[in-house]
Structure formats: C-alpha cells, structure tokens
Amino acid sequence: MIELAIHRPGLEAPRAMTPALASSFTCVLAFARRELREALTSRWFVLYGLAFAALSVSVSYVSLASAGSEGLAGFGRTAAGLLNLIMLVVPLMALTAGAGSLAGERERGTLIYLVAQPVSRWEVLLGKFLGLAAAFVACLCGGFGLSALVLASRGAVGIDSFVMLVAATSLLALVMLALGFVISVFSRKSSVATGVALFTWLFLVLLSDLGLMAGSVLFKLRVQELFALSVLNPLQAFKLGVVQGLESSLDVLGPVGVYASQTWGERLPWLLFGVLCAWGMLAFAVAAFGFSRSSTA
Amino acid sequence: MLVSALGFAILGVAASAAAVDDTRTLGVERIVALIEASSDGETIQIPAGTYVGNLVIERSVVLEGRGEVVIDGGGEGTVVTILAPGVTLRGLHVRGSGAGVDREPAGIRAEVGPSIIEDNVLEDVLFGIDLRMASDSIVRRNRIVGMPLEAGRRGDGIRLWWSHDCVVSDNWLRGVRDLVLWYSERLTIERNDVADSRYGLHFMYSHETNVADNRLHQNSVGIYLMYSRRITLRGNSLRQNRGPSGYGAGLKDCDDILLEDNLFVANRVGVYLDNSPSSVDAVGRIANNQFVYNKVGMLVTPNTRRNVITENGFVENEEQVTVHGRGELSGNAFHELTEAGPRGNYWSDYPGFDLDGDGLGDLAYEPRYLFEDLLAREPNLRLFVHSPAQRAIEFTARALPELRPAPKFVDPDPLMSPPASRRVGPGPDRGNLGQVALGLALLGVSTAIGLGALRAAAPGTEVC
Numbered sequence: 001m002i003e004l005a006i007h008r009p010g011l012e013a014p015r016a017m018t019p020a021l022a023s024s025f026t027c028v029l030a031f032a033r034r035e036l037r038e039a040l041t042s043r044w045f046v047l048y049g050l051a052f053a054a055l056s057v058s059v060s061y062v063s064l065a066s067a068g069s070e071g072l073a074g075f076g077r078t079a080a081g082l083l084n085l086i087m088l089v090v091p092l093m094a095l096t097a098g099a100g101s102l103a104g105e106r107e108r109g110t111l112i113y114l115v116a117q118p119v120s121r122w123e124v125l126l127g128k129f130l131g132l133a134a135a136f137v138a139c140l141c142g143g144f145g146l147s148a149l150v151l152a153s154r155g156a157v158g159i160d161s162f163v164m165l166v167a168a169t170s171l172l173a174l175v176m177l178a179l180g181f182v183i184s185v186f187s188r189k190s191s192v193a194t195g196v197a198l199f200t201w202l203f204l205v206l207l208s209d210l211g212l213m214a215g216s217v218l219f220k221l222r223v224q225e226l227f228a229l230s231v232l233n234p235l236q237a238f239k240l241g242v243v244q245g246l247e248s249s250l251d252v253l254g255p256v257g258v259y260a261s262q263t264w265g266e267r268l269p270w271l272l273f274g275v276l277c278a279w280g281m282l283a284f285a286v287a288a289f290g291f292s293r294s295s296t297a
Numbered sequence: 298m299l300v301s302a303l304g305f306a307i308l309g310v311a312a313s314a315a316a317v318d319d320t321r322t323l324g325v326e327r328i329v330a331l332i333e334a335s336s337d338g339e340t341i342q343i344p345a346g347t348y349v350g351n352l353v354i355e356r357s358v359v360l361e362g363r364g365e366v367v368i369d370g371g372g373e374g375t376v377v378t379i380l381a382p383g384v385t386l387r388g389l390h391v392r393g394s395g396a397g398v399d400r401e402p403a404g405i406r407a408e409v410g411p412s413i414i415e416d417n418v419l420e421d422v423l424f425g426i427d428l429r430m431a432s433d434s435i436v437r438r439n440r441i442v443g444m445p446l447e448a449g450r451r452g453d454g455i456r457l458w459w460s461h462d463c464v465v466s467d468n469w470l471r472g473v474r475d476l477v478l479w480y481s482e483r484l485t486i487e488r489n490d491v492a493d494s495r496y497g498l499h500f501m502y503s504h505e506t507n508v509a510d511n512r513l514h515q516n517s518v519g520i521y522l523m524y525s526r527r528i529t530l531r532g533n534s535l536r537q538n539r540g541p542s543g544y545g546a547g548l549k550d551c552d553d554i555l556l557e558d559n560l561f562v563a564n565r566v567g568v569y570l571d572n573s574p575s576s577v578d579a580v581g582r583i584a585n586n587q588f589v590y591n592k593v594g595m596l597v598t599p600n601t602r603r604n605v606i607t608e609n610g611f612v613e614n615e616e617q618v619t620v621h622g623r624g625e626l627s628g629n630a631f632h633e634l635t636e637a638g639p640r641g642n643y644w645s646d647y648p649g650f651d652l653d654g655d656g657l658g659d660l661a662y663e664p665r666y667l668f669e670d671l672l673a674r675e676p677n678l679r680l681f682v683h684s685p686a687q688r689a690i691e692f693t694a695r696a697l698p699e700l701r702p703a704p705k706f707v708d709p710d711p712l713m714s715p716p717a718s719r720r721v722g723p724g725p726d727r728g729n730l731g732q733v734a735l736g737l738a739l740l741g742v743s744t745a746i747g748l749g750a751l752r753a754a755a756p757g758t759e760v761c
Contacts, residue, residue, distance in 0.1 A: 036750040080615075080683055088685050138746035145739030152732035159735050166739065209686035217675055226677055239684060251541045252565070252592055254672075254679025258541065 027119045031127020032134065035101075039135035044100075048093045053143040059085050060147040079165060079246055082147070086169050087235055091176045092201050094136060098180015099197035101128055102291070103190040122288045129181060129284065136173045140166065164245040172238045175276050178283035185290040204235050223259040230256075231272070234279040241272040325350035325368065332356050338383065351376060357383035362390065362417075369393040374400065376422065379407040379431075386414050394422040396444060401452065404441070407431040410460060414439065424452035425473060428460040437466045443473035448495040448517065457481040457503075465489065475499040482506070491516060497538065500525045500551075508533060513545075519564065520546040522554065526579075529555045539565040545591070547571065552579030559586045567591040567614065570601050571621075584608050584633075585716055588617075596621050602628025610643040610715035615682065616669050617644060620705050623673055631662075631708040641710035651713045662711040663704035667694035670702035 039045045059081045102125075105111040114124055144166045151162075180197055187193035209230075216226050230236045240260070244250055250257030250268070264271055325348045331341050337357045345365035351374050354360070358381075370376035370393040377391060386405060395402035403424035405414055410431030418440045419425050425441035428434055441454045454473030457463055459480045466487040470476060476491055477499040478484060484506040490513075491497040497513030498520040500506070506525075510532045513519040517540025522528055528551065535545035545564040548554055549571040561567035567588040574581050581604040588594035594614035595606075598621045606629060611617045620626060632641035641657065649660035668690045671678055681687055694700045 033750060036746070040747055040750050083683055084685060084688065134746050134750070138743045141739040141746075142743035145736045145741075145743060148732060148736030148739060152736055159731055162735060205685050206689055209681055209684055210689065213671075213678055213681060213686065216677055221677070223677060226680060230680060236684070243683065247539075252539075252679075253682065254676050256677055256680040 024120075024123060027123050028127045028130065031114075031119075031124055032130035035128045035131025036134050037131075039097075039132055040138070045097070045135060045139070048097070049139040049142060052089060052093070052139060053146050055085055055089060056082060056143045056147045057150050060150045079161060079242070082165065083239065083242055086165075086172070087239060088205060090140070090169055090173050091204060091235060092198075093139075094173045094176030095180045095183070095197040095201050096194055097132055097136070098177040099183040099187065099193035100190055101132060101181065102184040103187045103193035106188070107190050121292045125181070125284075125288050125291050129177065132177055133174050136177065137170050140169055140173060144169075161246050165242060168238060168242050168245070171273075171276050171280075172234070175234050175280040175283070178280045178287065181287040182283050182290070185287045185294055204233060208233050209236070223256045224263075227256050227260050231275055234276055237272045237275040237279075241269060241276070244269055244272070322347045322349065324348065325352040328352055328360070328368075332358055332360075343389075351378070353378045353380060354384050355380045357381050359385040360387065360389065362386075362388040364388050364390065364416075364418075366390065367392065370395070370402075370422075372396070373402075375403045375406045375427075377405045379405070379412050380409060382409050382411060384412045386412070387416050389417045391417060391419045392421045394424070396423050398423070398450070398452075401427070403427040403452065407434060410434045410463075422452070424456060425454040425470070426456070427453070428457045428463065430459045431457075431463075432459075432461040433463065434460060435464045436468065437464065438468065440469045441473060442471050443494070445472065448474060451495070453477045454491070454494065457484070470494060477501065478503040478506070485509075486511065488512075495540075496521050497535075499523075500528065504528070507531070512536075513538065516540070516543075518542075518544050518547060520544075521549070522547065522551045522573075523549045524551065525554075526552045527554075529557070530559055531555075531557045533559045534562075535559065535564060535567075536562045537564065539563070539592075541565075544569040544596075548573035548581070550575040551581075552576050554581045556581075556583045557585050561586060561588045561591055561594070563590045565591070566593045566596045568595045569621075570595070570597045570604065572598055572600055574603050579603065580605065586610070587715070588612065588614055590614065592616070593619055595619070597626055597629070598622070599624025599626075601626070604629040605633055606631050607633040607642060608640050608712070608716050610712075612643070612645045612715060616666075616672075617646065617664060618706065619669055620673060624705075625703070626706040629706065631706055632710045639710040641708040641712055643712040643715040644708065645715075647711050647713075649711065656713050658711040658713055662708040664706075665694070665701045665704050666691060667700055667702060 102111065105114065115121055148162060179200065183196045183200065184193050187196060212226065212230055215221060231240065240250060243253060249261045251261060260268060323346055328343055328348055329352065331343065332354060335341055335356070335358055340359040340361060342361050342363070343366045347367040347369055349369045349371050351370055352368055354377070367390040368376055372393050372395060374395045376394050377386065391404040394404055401424055404419035404422035404426060405417070406427040406429065407414070408429050408431065410428065411433035412431055413435045414426055415435065415437045416439065420442040421444060423444055425443070426436055426439060428436070436455060443451045443454060451472070451474040453475045454470035455465060455468060455476045457465070457478045461482045463481065464485045466485065466489065468489045470489065470491040471493050473494045475494065475496040476489065477496070479501045481503045482505050484503065486498065486506060486508045487510055489511045492515045494516045496518045497516045498508065498511065500522045502524050504526040506528050508520070508528065508530045512534045514534070514536040516538045519535035519538040520530065520533070521544070530546065538545055543565040545561040545567045546556065547569040551573040552575060554573060556568065568583065570581070583604060583606045585608050587610045589612045591614045593616045594611045595618040597618065632639050639657070641662065644662050647658055647662050649658040649662070651657065652659055668687050
C-alpha cells in the first residue's frame with residue numbers, strides 16, 4: 001500500500017529556503033501522484049468516471065434527439081440538462097471521494113505510515129488533495145469530451161460556453177472535494193465519513209434550496225436578502241455562474257436575477273468565482289488545521 | 298536632371314489625385330441641379346462620387362446611384378428628404394444624419410407618397426427610412442445599420458407614419474430601435490431581417506396587414522402588436538428575442554390576429570397574449586406554430602379569452618403555457634373540431650398514450666406543475682429554476698396528488714407527434730470541426746492525466 005520510500009536531505013541538514021521549498025514541492029507531488037494512481041486504479045473511481053460519462057453523454061444525446069430534424073438544437077437547452085446532472089452527480093462524487101480519502105486510510109491503518117514519513121502533515125494533505133483533484137479533472141474531462149463529440153455530430157456545441165462549463169464544473173468538484181476532506185479529517189470511521197458526506201450532499205443540493213424557498217415565502221424575503229442567502233451555497237454560486245456564462249445575464253432567473261445583474265453587473269462572475277474559491281480555501285484550511293491536530297489511528 | 302523629372306512626375310501624380318478627389322467630393326447642389334434640369338418622371342444617373350449636404354427632392358424623378366454614389370449629411374439633419382410624389386431612390390449609399398432626437402433626423406424621409414426606396418445602404422443615421430403620410434410607397438432591399446447607441450436612444454430603422462398600402466420587404470436591419478408602423482393600414486411586410494435591435498416589428502394602431510416570412514432574431518422583442526386589428530403573421534422566424542421583457546411575438550389589445558406557421562425558438566417568451574382579443578366580437582387564432590426551447594412557450598394574461606390555439610408544437614419549453622400572475626385560461630380553446638376530427642396541440646411533456654392509434658392522446662393534457670404554480674405566486678422563486686430542488690418539488694407533487702395545483706387549461710385532444718412545420722427551413726448550421734477538436738482536446742487532457750499517473754515511476758522508487 002505504501003509505495004513511498006522517502007529520503008529527504010532537506011530535513012537532515014538545514015539548507016537555504018529555496019531547496020527546502022523545492023523539496024517540499026516534490027514531496028507534495030509524490031503524494032499527489034500516489035493518490036492519483038490509487039484513485040485511477042480503484043474500482044469506485046472508475047465507476048464514478050463511467051457513470052458520469054454515460055450520464056452526460058445520454059443527457060446530450062437525449063436533448064439533441066428531442067430537437068427533431070429542424071436543426072434547432074441549441075446548446076442552451078443541452079446545458080440546462082447537463083447543469084442539473086452536474087449539480088446532482090459531481091458534488092456526490094467529490095464529497096464521498098474526499099470523505100473516504102483520509103478516513104479510509106485511517107481505518108486501514110495506513111495513515112500512520114504516511115505521516116511517519118519525514119514530511120509535514122499539510123504536505124500529506126495537499127498531496128492527497130491534488131492527486132484526487134487531478135483524478136476528478138481527468139474524469140470530468142473524459143465525460144465532457146465524449147459529450148462534446150456527441151454534440152458536435154449535430155453542430156450544437158457553443159465552444160466558449162462548453163469550456164466555461166467544464167472549468168466551472170472542475171472548480172465545483174475541487175470545492176466539494178475540500179469539503180469532503182473536512183469530513184474525512186474529523187471522522188474516525190470511513191462509514192461515518194460517507195454518511196456525513198451524503199447528508200452534506202443532500203443539504204447542499206436540496207435542503208438548503210427548499211429551506212430558502214420556504215423562508216422566502218414565509219418571511220417575504222426581499223430580493224437582496226434572498227440573493228445573499230442563496231449565493232452562500234457553493235452549489236447555487238456555481239449555478240448562477242454557469243447561467244451567467246451561458247445567458248450573459250441572470251435576467252432569466254426572475255426578479256432576484258435581475259437584481260443581481262443590475263447590482264453587480266460586470267463584477268458578478270468575480271463575486272461567484274470568489275464565493276467558490278472562498279469555500280474551497282476555507283474548507284482546505286479547516287481540514288489542514290484539523291489534520292495537524294488529529295490522531296492518526 | 299533625372300531627379301527633377303522624377304519630382305515633376307510625383308507632383309503630377311499628386312495633382313491628378315487631388316483633381317480626382319475634387320470631382321468625387323461634391324456638394325449635393327450638383328444633384329439638385331441635375332434634378333432641376335430634368336423633367337417629371339425622368340431617370341437621373343447620378344455620377345459616381347461622394348456628395349455632402351442635405352438633399353431635398355422636390356420633383357418626381359428617379360435617382361439611380363448604382364452603388365457608386367454616397368450622400369453624406371455631414372452629421373446634420375436629415376440626409377435625403379422627399380417632398381414630391383413619385384420619387385424613386387435606388388442604389389444610393391446614405392450616411393451621416395444628425396444625432397439629436399428632437400428633430401428625428403433620418404437617412405431618407407418621404408413626406409409624401411407614393412415613393413420607391415430600394416437597394417440603398419444606410420449607415421450612421423439616427424432614423425433610417427421614415428415615411429410620413431407617404432401612402433402607396435415601396436421600401437425594399439435596403440440595408441440599414443443604426444448608430445451605436447443604447448437601444449432606447451436609437452432611432453427607428455424603418456418607420457411608417459400614417460402611410461397606407463405600403464410594401465416593406467427584403468430589408469436588412471441591424472442595431473436600430475424598431476421597425477415601426479404607426480397608424481398605417483393594409484401593409485405588406487415580407488422577408489425582412491431584423492436583428493440586434495429593440496423591437497423587430499412594432500405595430501401601433503396599424504390594421505389589416507400581412508406579415509410573412511420575416512426573420513427577427515436577437516432583438517429584445519421580435520414582433521410587438523399593439524392596438525391593431527386583422528393582422529396575419531405567417532411563416533415568420535423568431536429566434537432568441539430575449540430582452541428582460543422579451544417576446545417572440547407580443548399581442549396587446551389586438552383583435553382578429555392570425556398567427557400561423559411561425560417558428561418561435563429560444564425566446565424568453567414565445568408568444569405573449571395581453572388581453573388579445575380585446576373586443577367581445579373578436580377572436581384570435583394561433584395554429585401550426587412551433588414553440589421550441591423558449592423559457593416560456595406562451596404567456597397569457599388571466600383576463601384573456603376567445604383564442605383558438607390548435608395544432609401547434611410545444612417542444613421542450615421550460616414552461617409550455619403559463620398564466621401571467623394567477624388565474625386560468627379556460628376562456629380559450631386548446632383544440633378545434635375539424636372535418637378530420639378534433640385536433641389539439643403537441644406537448645413534448647405529455648405523459649399519456651395513444652392506444653387506438655388515431656394520433657391523438659387518449660387522455661387530456663392537463664399541465665399541473667407545482668413549481669410553475671409557485672412561480673406564478675412567488676416570482677422570486679424563479680431563482681431556483683434549473684436546480685435539483687425544482688425537480689424535487691415536481692416529483693413530490695406527482696407522488697402526492699393532493700399537492701398538485703388545478704390545471705390552468707386542458708387540451709382534450711393532444712397530438713402524439715409534432716405537426717410538421719410547413720414554412721420554416723432548418724436553422725443555421727455551424728461548422729463543427731472546432732467542436733470535434735474541443736471534444737478530442739478534453740479527452741486528451743483526461744488521457745494525459747491518466748497516463749501520467751500510471752506511467753509514474755515504479756513503486757518504491759519515488760524520492761522527494
């Protein structure tokens with residue numbers, strides 16, 4: 001299981017800053033590569049990849065098939081279908097994968113070997129994160145690539161929109177992965193971690209939106225309050241960003257969308273990007289803090 | 298010696314170039330002189346060149362520019378004004394009107410009809426072609442590009458004011474405000490192409506008009522009919538008209554409107570019915586249209602009745618037919634009894650079946666979407682469209698029938714397959730080489746990451 005034989009001259013004899021940083025970087029990279037290799041050869045990840053590819057291809061295909069023979073297929077319609085799929089599947093994959101990573105190793109007793117290496121814990125964590133992140137980007141690119149080929153057969157890909165969708169989805173996957181790591185760091189058993197991840201998924205995907213809807217109706221929330229509250233949810237921020245990218249404004253989302261477009265204007269994409277990045281970095285920082293203090297067994 | 302000869306040669310070339318320029322940039326007085334020297338009905342071939350100034354035509358003549366004549370208003374007032382009946386302007390390039398809205402400066406303004414304005418190019422003009430009480434005129438095959446202003450501050454590309462029995466056809470308009478028809482009756486509006494403007498076609502109190510085969514796309518609104526009667530819209534293509542209050546076609550207080558064989562694709566709202574028909578003895582007919590991929594296929598105000606809506610295809614609109622606010626649409630017929638039996642509309646979300654194989658669904662189409670119903674009451678909730686929560690709510694409503702809202706309308710004879718579109722051909726098909734490349738590139742990234750990981754050094758040899 002442990003395939004690393006770590007020899008680290010930087011720790012034995014203190015050196016200048018730059019070589020130490022470089023050595024730290026190669027360490028992170030070694031961990032990342034190990035994590036990536038394990039992910040790509042593990043059954044669950046291959047399953048995720050195949051499932052995502054099959055779902056996105058079939059969504060693309062179905063949305064084209066219903067267009068009939070008139071060449072009416074527009075990417076907007078397909079994107080709406082893909083968007084729903086992404087919001088359901090990608091957080092589920094990333095949260096459970098992140099939740100399983102550390103908790104699984106801890107349960108199998110391999111985590112102790114990892115942290116016994118002459119590396120700091122954040123290097124371990126960052127390495128694992130980057131490895132899984134790369135695995136996810138590969139998985140998403142595979143699924144999207146196949147969908148693009150299906151869509152291209154009917155000339156229905158807006159290239160800019162598609163690239164935007166892939167980039168936004170990758171960012172969403174990273175954020176959800178980081179949240180998964182937080183769960184993983186604080187869970188003793190991988191079954192618990194998976195359970196918490198599933199509940200988090202349910203909350204982010206459904207419960208928070210449903211709660212906001214109920215709150216909006218019950219408390220007569222004003223548009224700015226509703227916008228502020230909803231954009232706190234990284235999934236909503238992702239959705240708003242994609243809609244903004246596809247439609248170049250949020251007018252299609254009713255009064256709240258009009259408010260957002262008019263208030264934030266050109267800065268809206270940056271706001272949404274910032275919300276996603278903040279979630280990701282905050283989650284990773286919490287995970288790193290927790291991991292540095294947690295026990296390994 | 299040689300040098301001085303060369304110098305003279307250069308001077309000579311320069312002098313002749315200047316001479317050519319002199320003959321090319323002229324005052325419009327030259328054209329006025331040509332007109333005054335001619336008799337009524339005579340055809341004048343204007344010599345090629347650029348004419349600066351404001352041209353006023355006071356005699357019935359035919360002016361031909363053959364695409365070689367530029368008339369430049371120099372940024373002041375209306376460039377060409379027609380004050381005599383029977384004038385024809387053909388093949389002119391008109392540009393540089395004033396920009397102040399108060400005088401409504403135009404490229405070409407006809408104050409009297411009939412006049413024929415065809416094959417002209419107009420650019421950098423506030424209003425394009427403006428007919429004021431110029432009945433029996435023809436405006437065709439003109440290309441008009443408006444000034445780069447905010448949509449509401451531009452002038453109209455083509456405007457008819459109290460000009461009856463006119464033909465407006467085959468014009469190409471970009472970046473103008475509207476193609477607008479005020480108080481003008483018995484018009485023929487055909488094959489115009491209007492994009493990037495505010496209203497593609499705008500009717501104000503204009504009656505008895507045929508509107509056929511126009512292409513109106515990427516405007517805020519495709520066609521807006523207001524307070525007009527007996528208008529036929531047939532074979533028009535309305536795509537991607539999606540301003541904040543954008544409609545493919547909006548009908549406000551219009552009587553006896555016939556909408557047939559039109560194509561509504563990816564508009565914010567396909568057709569908006571606002572109290573049309575408004576008179577008690579009037580009806581509206583919406584038949585054989587295709588509503589595809591609009592945010593809302595048809596949006597209807599609650600007080601609207603007496604429309605017959607039949608044999609349309611409602612395909613994958615996010616909301617197919619919905620009421621503006623609360624209320625229902627039972628005052629309208631969503632099917633019709635024909636000689637061949639009853640015919641309804643095609644609904645892509647129809648869940649029923651056709652056991653007897655007559656092409657009609659055996660159960661009525663009764664749309665009962667809880668989320669749509671919520672949206673009508675709480676517009677703010679539109680923020681949550683496209684999200685899984687929306688699907689969850691619809692799913693819950695299907696599972697718990699007591700949560701389902703009452704249907705806003707019923708189509709008792711839904712068609713099982715979309716009616717064939719009779720008039721509108723396929724949309725623009727873009728080349729897809731780049732799209733294939735995009736797909737391959739994404740697969741390439743995926744493969745590279747995978748290979749990079751698996752190709753990595755054998756276990757036990759990684760060093761850091």
